Amino acid sequence: MTLEAIVAIIASGLVSGSLYALMASGLSLVWGTVRMFNFAHGALVMIGAYAGWYISNRGGLAKVLQPLGKSITANSEDWGLLGDLLHPLGEWILSIKGGFGLLAGVPLAIIFCGIAGYVIYMLLVKPFVGKPGADLVVIITTIAGASFLQNAVQVLFGPRYKQLDRILKGPPVEVLDTAIGLQEVLIIVLTPVSLLLLNLFLKRSKLGLAIRAVAQNDDFARLVGINVNQIYPLTFVVSSMLAGLAGLMLGGLFFILPTMGSEPLLRAFVVVVFGGLGSLPGTIIGAYVIGLIEQSSAYVFSLYWAPVVLFATLILVLIFRPRGLMGGENS
Amino acid sequence: MLFQVEDLVSGYGKIDVVRSLSLHVDEGEHVGLFGPNGHGKTTLLRTISGLIPVNSGKIFFRGEDITGLDPRKIVEHGLIHVPQGNQLFPEMSVQENLTLGAYVARTTKGKTSNFEKVFTLFPRLKERRSQRAQTLSGGERQMLSIGVGLMGMPELLILDEPSVGLAPLIKEELARAIGEIATSGVTMIVVDQDVELLLGICQRLYLIEKGAVSLETADVSQVDQAEILEMYFGKVTE
Numbered sequence: 001m002t003l004e005a006i007v008a009i010i011a012s013g014l015v016s017g018s019l020y021a022l023m024a025s026g027l028s029l030v031w032g033t034v035r036m037f038n039f040a041h042g043a044l045v046m047i048g049a050y051a052g053w054y055i056s057n058r059g060g061l062a063k064v065l066q067p068l069g070k071s072i073t074a075n076s077e078d079w080g081l082l083g084d085l086l087h088p089l090g091e092w093i094l095s096i097k098g099g100f101g102l103l104a105g106v107p108l109a110i111i112f113c114g115i116a117g118y119v120i121y122m123l124l125v126k127p128f129v130g131k132p133g134a135d136l137v138v139i140i141t142t143i144a145g146a147s148f149l150q151n152a153v154q155v156l157f158g159p160r161y162k163q164l165d166r167i168l169k170g171p172p173v174e175v176l177d178t179a180i181g182l183q184e185v186l187i188i189v190l191t192p193v194s195l196l197l198l199n200l201f202l203k204r205s206k207l208g209l210a211i212r213a214v215a216q217n218d219d220f221a222r223l224v225g226i227n228v229n230q231i232y233p234l235t236f237v238v239s240s241m242l243a244g245l246a247g248l249m250l251g252g253l254f255f256i257l258p259t260m261g262s263e264p265l266l267r268a269f270v271v272v273v274f275g276g277l278g279s280l281p282g283t284i285i286g287a288y289v290i291g292l293i294e295q296s297s298a299y300v301f302s303l304y305w306a307p308v309v310l311f312a313t314l315i316l317v318l319i320f321r322p323r324g325l326m327g328g329e330n331s
Numbered sequence: 332m333l334f335q336v337e338d339l340v341s342g343y344g345k346i347d348v349v350r351s352l353s354l355h356v357d358e359g360e361h362v363g364l365f366g367p368n369g370h371g372k373t374t375l376l377r378t379i380s381g382l383i384p385v386n387s388g389k390i391f392f393r394g395e396d397i398t399g400l401d402p403r404k405i406v407e408h409g410l411i412h413v414p415q416g417n418q419l420f421p422e423m424s425v426q427e428n429l430t431l432g433a434y435v436a437r438t439t440k441g442k443t444s445n446f447e448k449v450f451t452l453f454p455r456l457k458e459r460r461s462q463r464a465q466t467l468s469g470g471e472r473q474m475l476s477i478g479v480g481l482m483g484m485p486e487l488l489i490l491d492e493p494s495v496g497l498a499p500l501i502k503e504e505l506a507r508a509i510g511e512i513a514t515s516g517v518t519m520i521v522v523d524q525d526v527e528l529l530l531g532i533c534q535r536l537y538l539i540e541k542g543a544v545s546l547e548t549a550d551v552s553q554v555d556q557a558e559i560l561e562m563y564f565g566k567v568t569e
Contacts, residue, residue, distance in 0.1 A: 206434070213420050213431050220418040223380060224483065225406030225435035 017291025042261030048247025056105025069093030117240025282326025432482025
């Protein structure tokens with residue numbers, strides 16, 4: 001194996017690892033706190049990508065608004081004072097026909113995903129919390145929700161694949177004679193930063209502390225006065241925002257399509273089990289390990305053998321550590 | 332009267348564990364509950380703090396009906412329940428556990444001075460403030476449980492089996508600390524198997540059997556220990 005190949009494997013391993021880490025940490029957070037798996041998590045990744053595209057791209061929201069802008073600028077003279085006020089708005093709409101750009105698209109898409117996560121919790125999870133068999137029921141309701149979202153997006157946006165603009169434009173970076181795309185570099189750098197922010201939120205903020213408290217001992221959390229019914233949806237919101245971020249990264253690398261979240265979701269489940277259910281550090285380490293295993297086995301054997309190697313490793317780890325890499329007694 | 336439970340019935344599912352239980356606690360008073368295991372003491376406390384729904388009966392705090400309130404609302408009233416058996420946030424540090432004890436808005440003002448109070452009462456917790464709760468010894472965990480309760484600025488502090496499973500020396504240390512909390516003027520309900528511990532702290536005792544109060548001592552200072560033991564175990568016949 002050449003040095004070039006090793007660098008390439010590590011780079012692509014880190015890229016997949018980053019995406020899995022973002023997705024799996026959200027899954028793990030929800031599992032740790034609400035004790036449920038959100039099977040709509042992959043759909044949220046997809047929603048993040050579509051929302052980002054819709055806001056940033058010229059073919060999205062900007063295009064839809066153009067007729068409105070045209071009619072405002074054309075007719076505002078007849079509307080008197082109101083027209084004078086609306087005229088600049090019309091001009092502005094016409095001026096952004098190239099799309100709102102990623103600067104608006106990325107944060108708004110992440111916020112949108114947070115809202116979507118809240119709605120998913122309220123509609124598909126909350127009605128069953130505390131009822132017998134809730135964990136199984138929620139698997140079904142969230143799968144149904146994911147399927148609904150995928151088909152809704154298909155109807156709304158059509159079957160044509162979309163792609164996000166590259167955030168950084170320019171030639172690839174050379175690392176030890178190996179070219180790595182700027183988008184990839186951005187993902188590799190941005191993911192640890194986001195995970196660090198997540199960690200700060202969980203360790204330093206009052207609400208983050210409350211999320212961890214509910215995850216570790218929900219009865220005791222109630223006894224110190226934490227409103228558990230508020231923490232559950234909050235966890236969904238945070239987890240969905242992470243999914244949205246993963247979607248935005250994925251959408252800059254590959255095509256955006258309604259089922260884009262399904263495959264990574266499966267991997268993210270493997271990561272969560274591999275790293276230890278509910279353990280955030282385990283999940284993050286697991287994500288990178290699995291990304292690297294996947295990419296190196298794809299290179300050494302072939303793309304089709306990568307899942308085989310991956311699941312063989314998972315089985316081996318579970319034989320020797322049934323609770324996953326870092327799963328403790330409380331997980 | 333600070334706190335009153337009237338004909339309380341509660342339990343798990345269709346099974347009533349607490350069966351028409353009534354008791355009361357006056358301001359500044361320290362009341363002990365004792366009785367055999369599995370007769371509803373812990374269920375009573377969990378019902379009082381809102382973890383278990385009330386099937387019938389009423390709970391009053393400062394004359395206000397708090398029956399069926401959310402645990403959070405009950406904590407906001409200053410009714411703090413320190414549960415049995417080292418209930419803590421195991422993967423958090425001592426400091427973080429105590430911080431969470433002062434979660435509700437009412438307690439944020441006194442947080443710094445309450446930290447001081449807890450650390451003076453339990454110097455060991457100060458030494459181990461950055462250590463994770465699950466790495467503490469049994470006695471230290473119990474101290475932390477009580478510390479978390481004190482961070483909630485209790486108007487009524489409910490301790491469930493604080494001495495259970497502890498070595499005699501630690502038990503003594505803990506009993507001394509609970510005594511100090513009591514003399515500082517905090518109203519308390521203490522549940523424990525160790526009647527001696529209760530006698531050292533409390534002015535009145537309730538014996539709880541089959542989910543109800545089966546005996547009440549009017550004034551502990553006028554009953555001697557043999558009588559209490561008799562209440563507990565029945566008359567010794569030769």
